[in-house]
Amino acid sequence: MSQGWEPDAYIVALTAAGILIALVVWLPLALSRRPISLPIVCLIIGGLISATGYVAIDLSPQAHPYITERLSEFVVIVALMGAGLKIDRVFSFREWQLTWRLLLITMPLSIAAIMVVGVSVLGLSAVSALLLAASLAPTDPVLAADIQVGGPLDGGEDTVRFALTSEAGLNDGLAFPFVHLAIALSLSARTGEPWLAEWITYNVLWETAAGVVCGWLVGRLFGWLTFRMPGDTLAKTGDGLVAIAATFVSYGVSEMLHCYGFFAVFVTALTLRAAHRNHDFQRDMHDITEQIERITMMVLLLAFGGAIAGGLLAGIGWRDVLAAAVILLAIRPLAGLLGMHGSAATRGEKVSIAFFGIRGVGSVYYVSYAINHGDFSDGNRLWAILCLVVLFSILIHGLTVTPAMRWLDRSHGRRV
Template identity: 30%
Template sequence: MDDLHLSYGLAGLLAVLLALGSYKMRTLPLSEPMVALALGVVLGPQLLALVEISDHVRDLILLEGSRLIVALSVMAAALRFPTSDIGRVVRPVLLLVAIVMPLAAVVSGAASLVLGLPLALAALIGACLCPTDPVLASSVVSGTPAEKSLPARVRHTLSVESGINDGLALPLVGLAIATLLPARSVGAAAGSLAYEVLVGAVIGVVAGALAGWGVRLATRDRDLEQAPDLILPLLLAVAVLGVAKVAGTDGILAVFVAGVVYNRMVSADQREPQQAIDEAVNRYAALPVFLVLGVVLPWAQWAELGPAALLFVVLVLALRRLPWLLALPRPMRLPAQQAVFLGWFGPMGVSSLFYLAHSLDQGVSDPRLFAVGSLMVTASVLAFGISSAPGRRLYVRAGSSHARPGVPD
């Protein structure tokens, strides 16, 4: 337990230091998750050995920690733009969720076959890696540098996609788990997953509407106190996550739906300060998860994967998403430049860690699941952390005939 408390203290200190240099960080080929991950490696058993975390504690921290962080992050994504702007991105988001995400699962699973994995395990790894992570995506599309460099439509598309597909990846993961575990029936799993998604969405609609109605009622004759007004969406995210979990439904999807409905019902004057608080929490609350990941990285198991591990990483980064965006710019109504940007920046991060931990919690015991999944998440943190600031600058240099930076198309 002292190791865990030391991790908390170091993660908090790291977050403070990074916050002090927050603007500069957004202009460097570096990200806060990269720094937290590196610190975890330094503190872990491979170097200083100041912190050691057992597999049981690892799985618990990654499951519940990543669940909470993803919930807060999708709430921030839901509040990042006015809901009136959603109509501009409905087509690309639908295609990203309905076509690109399943294809990403297939490609990632197929790529893992080069590691000699059985087909069922490869399918589960592909499903865990298919959602776009809202935490890492936020570092690309939020903040002053992103607002100056990128069209609002690009930022809005990636925000909405990363918010919604984290919940909708659950059916793919659940079906893959059912095929891997002989005691599970695929038919029964499909029915259960349909219940989790549909009822989760209903819980989100009801909770978001009640929260929005409550804000309207509270501000009819007087303003809310400033402190509860600012953190209300965070409280809503935690409440919806808890209720959805108790109801046995898809909590991540429920939180995002609740955020969209709540966003629709409150005024811009209320949404914008709340959104700023949510972004700050989203940006720094995830650092302990990445620090823990750095501590528990399975270096020995990575070495056992051999040279094929590098091929696997390259295949996933190159083929998981980019080719499909390049093939769909016309139906998505995206200029080629925007398609390339969105095709590259679809990072894997906390949401993939959540589904890896969820799979372990559901009874998948093959150690290669965490070894391969954590390898790809680590590679994603590095690749997208290094490329986010240069990628925005390249986008500006290339110019765009379809959108001006910061202005919706």
């Protein structure tokens, strides 16, 4: 008697992994000239898979808080290494002045404005609004691939792409003190313990400064091992996995020293790139980080699309939609323009930089980290609002980035 055809779950997973890797290779090429981004396609595929009913588990981030935190953390640190390796411009305070404007003016203004919206429009407590603001203020290094600079030594590092790449590399670490402030306030409200002195001395001063120093030291070490060591350097292997090793060591050591690992990884990447700026092995290291980043990003976005199809945003109301639109279409653009006021960038460049402040995987990590380590009673509401903003960002920015960047290239006489 026939038992019917029921495929083994492992075989199905293996087949799905093969299809995913094939899509990782093919989709960027297929979408390069079309006004639709890879993240949008991933959301659609994830939603369709969920709609079939074959995946019977709850894919919402709040159902798997630890996995959400760790997977998003992994994607971000690999993306930060890739972002640092691809920047051709030599690090200097003068050459990076647009970056400093975005970090020191645009980001604090964004946090303050989003916090006001969180309290007045969304009805969140001040602490939850602060967490939401700190999570949504940074430009995401993962979903911004279409507006970042090209690979190492590719050239064409224009003002817009450089500003957004360098901003995304550094503002993830800069947001962490505000996330920790929200965590400290949430715990203090329950225990009554003082928080201000520890937050300033430890979370702001120590973790920031130590993260930069740790990243520089690890970058110097791997730079020497890769390009300068007498005899057989790591560059002679031709194996770009060196970059992944540097990512893990930098992040792991910095976290063991209780400092900001996001800062450390990006600084390590910049230092490793500076060790031998024009070596062809820089491309090998960048390429492997990009491939791993893309695979893990697609897994995360497939789950996100499935969670949306499964009712993740079921409780969203008109106030939430209004707040999300204001955050993406008013707060970030206005804060960006204010931050760049008086800079040498053209009007078109300023508008593009201000508009394309993409929110994504980094925001997911911050909220998951804070909820796992703090005391937020409205965690489900925070997740719904955050995911709505991320969804809007993926759709709005994903549909406009290709035509916008092509127009910008044409207007500046660059090859499209």
